[in-house]
Amino acid sequence: MSVIFMNYRSRDLVAPLWRSLAGGPLNTVLTLASVLMLALILPPLIHWAITDAVFSGTQEECRAASGACWAFLRAKARFILFAFYPGEHLWRPILVIVTLLGLMLASALPRLWGPALILAWPVTLALVWALMAGGTWTGGILARVSLNDWGGLPVTLLVWSTCMAFAFPAAVLLALARASDMGGLRLIAVTYIEVMRAIPMVAILYFAMLILPLALPQGVILDKLIRSTIMVALFWTAYLAEVVRGGLQTVGPGQAEAAQSLGLGYWRIMQLVVLPQALRQVIPGLVNLGIGFLLATSLLAVIGAFDLLNTARASTTDTQWLGFYDEAYAFAALIYFLLCYGGSRYSRWLETRLRRR
Amino acid sequence: MSNERLFGRTLRGLAAAAALAATALPATAGGTLDAIKERGVIKVGVGTTPGFFSPDSEGKWQGFFIDYGRALSIAVFNEDGKVEFTNSSPQQRLPALQAGEFDILLSGVTVTINRAFNLGFHFGPTVFYDGQGILARKELGVTSAAELDGAVIGVQSGTTGELNIADFFRKSGHEFTPVTIEDTSEFIAALESGRVDAITQDSSDLVGKLQQLKTPDDYVLLPERLSKEPLAPAIKAGDDQWLEIVNWTVYATIQAEEWGITSANVDEFLKSEDPAIQRFLGVDPSLAEAIGFRPDWAYKIIRTVGNYGEIYERHLTPLGWKRGYNDIWTNGGLLYSPPFR
Numbered sequence: 001m002s003v004i005f006m007n008y009r010s011r012d013l014v015a016p017l018w019r020s021l022a023g024g025p026l027n028t029v030l031t032l033a034s035v036l037m038l039a040l041i042l043p044p045l046i047h048w049a050i051t052d053a054v055f056s057g058t059q060e061e062c063r064a065a066s067g068a069c070w071a072f073l074r075a076k077a078r079f080i081l082f083a084f085y086p087g088e089h090l091w092r093p094i095l096v097i098v099t100l101l102g103l104m105l106a107s108a109l110p111r112l113w114g115p116a117l118i119l120a121w122p123v124t125l126a127l128v129w130a131l132m133a134g135g136t137w138t139g140g141i142l143a144r145v146s147l148n149d150w151g152g153l154p155v156t157l158l159v160w161s162t163c164m165a166f167a168f169p170a171a172v173l174l175a176l177a178r179a180s181d182m183g184g185l186r187l188i189a190v191t192y193i194e195v196m197r198a199i200p201m202v203a204i205l206y207f208a209m210l211i212l213p214l215a216l217p218q219g220v221i222l223d224k225l226i227r228s229t230i231m232v233a234l235f236w237t238a239y240l241a242e243v244v245r246g247g248l249q250t251v252g253p254g255q256a257e258a259a260q261s262l263g264l265g266y267w268r269i270m271q272l273v274v275l276p277q278a279l280r281q282v283i284p285g286l287v288n289l290g291i292g293f294l295l296a297t298s299l300l301a302v303i304g305a306f307d308l309l310n311t312a313r314a315s316t317t318d319t320q321w322l323g324f325y326d327e328a329y330a331f332a333a334l335i336y337f338l339l340c341y342g343g344s345r346y347s348r349w350l351e352t353r354l355r356r357r
Numbered sequence: 358m359s360n361e362r363l364f365g366r367t368l369r370g371l372a373a374a375a376a377l378a379a380t381a382l383p384a385t386a387g388g389t390l391d392a393i394k395e396r397g398v399i400k401v402g403v404g405t406t407p408g409f410f411s412p413d414s415e416g417k418w419q420g421f422f423i424d425y426g427r428a429l430s431i432a433v434f435n436e437d438g439k440v441e442f443t444n445s446s447p448q449q450r451l452p453a454l455q456a457g458e459f460d461i462l463l464s465g466v467t468v469t470i471n472r473a474f475n476l477g478f479h480f481g482p483t484v485f486y487d488g489q490g491i492l493a494r495k496e497l498g499v500t501s502a503a504e505l506d507g508a509v510i511g512v513q514s515g516t517t518g519e520l521n522i523a524d525f526f527r528k529s530g531h532e533f534t535p536v537t538i539e540d541t542s543e544f545i546a547a548l549e550s551g552r553v554d555a556i557t558q559d560s561s562d563l564v565g566k567l568q569q570l571k572t573p574d575d576y577v578l579l580p581e582r583l584s585k586e587p588l589a590p591a592i593k594a595g596d597d598q599w600l601e602i603v604n605w606t607v608y609a610t611i612q613a614e615e616w617g618i619t620s621a622n623v624d625e626f627l628k629s630e631d632p633a634i635q636r637f638l639g640v641d642p643s644l645a646e647a648i649g650f651r652p653d654w655a656y657k658i659i660r661t662v663g664n665y666g667e668i669y670e671r672h673l674t675p676l677g678w679k680r681g682y683n684d685i686w687t688n689g690g691l692l693y694s695p696p697f698r
Binding site: 063075076078079082083084085086087146148149206209210213214221224302303304306310313314315316317318319320321322323325 | 405406407408411412413414415416417418419420441442443444445446448449452453456457458542545565568569571672675676
């Protein structure tokens with residue numbers, strides 16, 4: 001029984017696989033080239049990552065070996081993931097990571113899309129910021145942890161999710177303003193979007209770092225992490241607004257006119273008729289931008305904030321574990337890859353699901 | 358340190374504008390100490406260079422400059438650890454200091470006349486004499502930079518180091534081929550793969566690089582220094598009281614080394630008959646009372662972080678640093694403390 005089953009399955013699988021690997025001269029050449037590449041890359045990679053690697057031990061043992069120093073990651077994973085956050089309170093950033101990933105996962109499921117989810121975002125974000133900060137934010141129950149000590153993965157996720165939570169609704173409003181027939185409003189929206197899109201994100205971060213403090217009243221000091229979060233949120237708004245506008249353009253004017261003839265007001269028309277159709281059209285584009293933004297948070301390093309990539313870099317400067325760049329960056333790359341690959345698989349799944357409707 | 362990229366230059370323009378705008382605001386003469394005491398913590402800007410300032414596995418800052426932050430905490434609060442270290446990139450650290458984000462930069466800022474006059478910073482005593490050096494492959498057979506001819510040298514693009522090495526070879530009349538490398542972490546790979554014969558950077562960075570090479574014995578740090586990089590604590594201009602606290606905290610570590618007072622033997626020195634040492638350690642409290650310090654402030658600094666030599670040997674000697682210029686004047690170095698009296 002199982003043999004028959006296997007035969008049936010394998011014939012079903014192998015034939016198309018064989019066709020795509022060796023069907024036609026071009027495919028054959030590409031397959032051979034790929035195999036050759038793998039043969040060149042894989043053995044040294046396996047030697048480096050596994051057979052010659054040091055999995056536990058000291059810096060000296062690592063230097064003596066020719067392979068990767070995974071012992072370095074054992075010692076440094078705590079710093080790369082959580083930076084300076086005090087050891088006895090590590091459960092807080094861990095809980096923040098779990099909560100934020102949970103929130104993202106929940107937002108990924110179309111059947112949960114609704115008012116509850118929209119409310120869940122600001123509430124959850126307020127809670128995780130308070131959990132990270134402690135002190136008066138939690139009524140003094142948790143010890144205060146200075147923003148200065150935050151870093152690593154929770155900061156990457158916090159900045160990303162906070163900026164997205166602000167930028168997305170703001171972008172919808174901005175896109176509506178740009179598509180509206182009120183000239184003044186449209187001009188403001190167009191100016192804002194075009195100016196923001198003409199500035200590189202690094203310049204925005206330097207603005208947050210250098211110029212913004214001068215605009216604040218004397219004595220008021222906002223932490224650079226908060227300043228850059230504000231500026232990045234404003235920056236992303238412009239990009240998201242353009243994607244949303246693209247969606248708005250796919251909804252024909254007849255839709256709004258029909259709704260108007262039913263006696264609906266502007267906001268009801270947008271909420272019930274136009275936006276649901278428009279946003280559905282651009283979900284893949286929004287997810288794509290979201291993934292790009294997650295990677296862009298690594299630019300926070302230029303202002304000295306300790307996002308995940310910067311903690312990985314800083315972990316290589318410890319005199320106890322000097323200069324294990326490959327291992328540190330491989331670790332950071334793996335985390336970014338898991339997050340982004342998850343996002344892109346989700347985007348593809350969502351696209352087919354929405355097309356089926 | 359001189360890692361200021363060309364990109365950084367446009368930012369320095371921005372920084373100068375920021376500084377100008379800041380000085381246009383009402384000057385806050387003094388007050389740093391009061392602000393620190395009210396806040397309960399000293400805000401210190403630092404960089405990330407092995408040995409000088411780097412986070413350890415537990416997420417605590419360690420390093421030569423970090424210990425000076427701790428010494429300041431003892432001078433101001435009479436206890437260790439009341440310091441908040443914040444990483445600050447070379448491009449944004451001076452504007453951040455100007456904007457009042459830090460009370461002091463212990464991030465290896467090079468003292469220059471432009472920074473003192475035009476940018477509005479004051480500098481404490483030089484705690485580390487650095488300079489651009491050349492790390493060369495031994496098989497070239499050279500013992501000084503003057504003998505380098507036709508060498509391929511890796512330089513970081515857009516840095517003052519790139520200009521310094523060009524000047525140096527123009528003066529010596531020799532040929533060299535620069536290979537510009539954007540990220541200094543690639544220097545090691547370039548040396549090991551034989552793409553370059555030598556690399557040039559601040560020698561503080563080169564010593565760290567030497568440790569990371571697979572076969573450090575095959576390379577030599579040439580004795581010449583192509584530039585002067587005196588690294589000192591930097592504060593915003595206009596607060597003499599704070600500057601003097603910084604000055605004498607540094608001097609205390611230098612003076613203690615001159616007298617041979619270490620964290621291990623400081624208690625024995627409490628019994629010293631020398632009136633100068635009695636004044637220094639607060640056995641005779643008259644000096645401390647006259648200047649408004651606690652009598653045991655220097656004692657506590659030495660007891661907790663040690664003298665200059667101990668700080669140096671704790672963080673820099675393991676990386677292969679010789680004392681060189683950074684030795685007490687009585688040993689032929691440049692470190693000299695004014696008298697405590």
